[in-house]
Amino acid sequence: MRKKQPLATYFHVHLVSDSTGETLNAMLKATASQFNAAKPLEHIYALIRSRAQMERALAEIEASPGLVLYTVINPELRRLLEIRCSELQTPAISVLDPLRHAFTDYLGLEQTMKTGAQYQLDDAYFKRIAALDYTLAHDDGQMVWDLEPADVVVVGVSRTSKTPTCMYLANRGIKAANIPLVPTSPPPEELFALRKPMVVGLVASPERLTQIRKSRLGGLNAEAAVEDYSDLDAIRKEVLAAKRLYTKHRWPTIDVTRKSVEETAAAILTKLSARQNR
Incomplete structure (x- = not known):
C-alpha cells in the first residue's frame, strides 16, 4: 500500500528588509527546502527606510500573521518592528545578527551600520x-x-x-x-x-x-x-x-x-x- 503524502502546510512569511530583500529570500528558500510539506506564502517588503513604510508593512503582518524575517539596520525601525511583533505574538528573527556579532567578536571591529552596503557602486x-x-x-x-x-x-x-x-x-x-x-x-x-x-x-x-x-x-x-x-x-x-x-x-x-x-x-x-x- 502506498504511503500517503502529508498535506501541504501553508504559512505566511514576511520578509522585511531595508535593502533588496535578496538575502532574506535566499535564506527562506534554503530553510523551507528542508521541510517537504511546508509551503511558505511570501510577503516581501523591500527598501523599508522610513517609519511610514514600516507601519504599512506591520499592518500587513497583522492582517496575515506568520513568521517575520528581517534585515533592518536603523535602530528605531528595528525597535518598532520588534515591539509590534511581540505584541502580535509573532516570531521576528533578525537573520544576520548572529553573523554580525561573530564578526565583531572575532575581528574586534565596529560595524558600519550602513544600509545595503553590499550593493554599493564600487x-x-x-x-x-x-x-x-x-x-x-x-x-x-x-x-x-x-x-x-x-x-x-x-x-x-x-x-x-x-x-x-x-x-x-x-x-x-x-x-x-x-x-x-x-x-x-x-x-x-x-x-x-x-x-x-x-x-x-x-x-x-x-x-x-x-x-x-x-x-x-x-x-x-x-x-x-x-x-x-x-x-x-x-x-x-x-x-x-x-x-x-x-x-x-x-x-x-x-x-x-x-x-x-x-x-x-x-x-x-x-x-x-x-x-x-x-
Missing part, C-alpha cells in the same frame, strides 16, 4: 557588470579568439547547462565563456592554447541527455533530420569523446547529471579558488 559591482558583459559576448562558442581574458572556460556537449552555469558565475564576478562540443566539427584550436583561464569539462549521463534533448526537440517541433541529436547510442559516443578530450588535456571534470546550475557553479568556484590559492 569596484566589485563594476567587476560583476563587466563579467556579465563578457559572458554574454562569449556564449556558445562566440569570439573564440578572445578567450584568454576569461577566468573560466566551460566545455561540454549540448544540454549540459553551460550557458546558465556561466551566467550564474558571471553574477558572482567571474568572466565565464563556454564552448560547445559538436560531433560534426572539432573544438576551436584557440581552446588548447589557453594559459590564464581554467578550462572545465561538463559531462552528464547519456540517458539524462537523451531525455532533455527529446524534450527540447519536442518543444521546437524539430524534424527527423536531427534524430542523432537525441539518439542514445549517438549521445553515448559524444559523451565518451568528451571524456577522452578532458582526460587528454587534464581538464577538471564535473558530472552535472544530478546537479542544479547552482551546484555546478559552486563546484567550479571551489576549483577556481583552489587553483588561485595554489
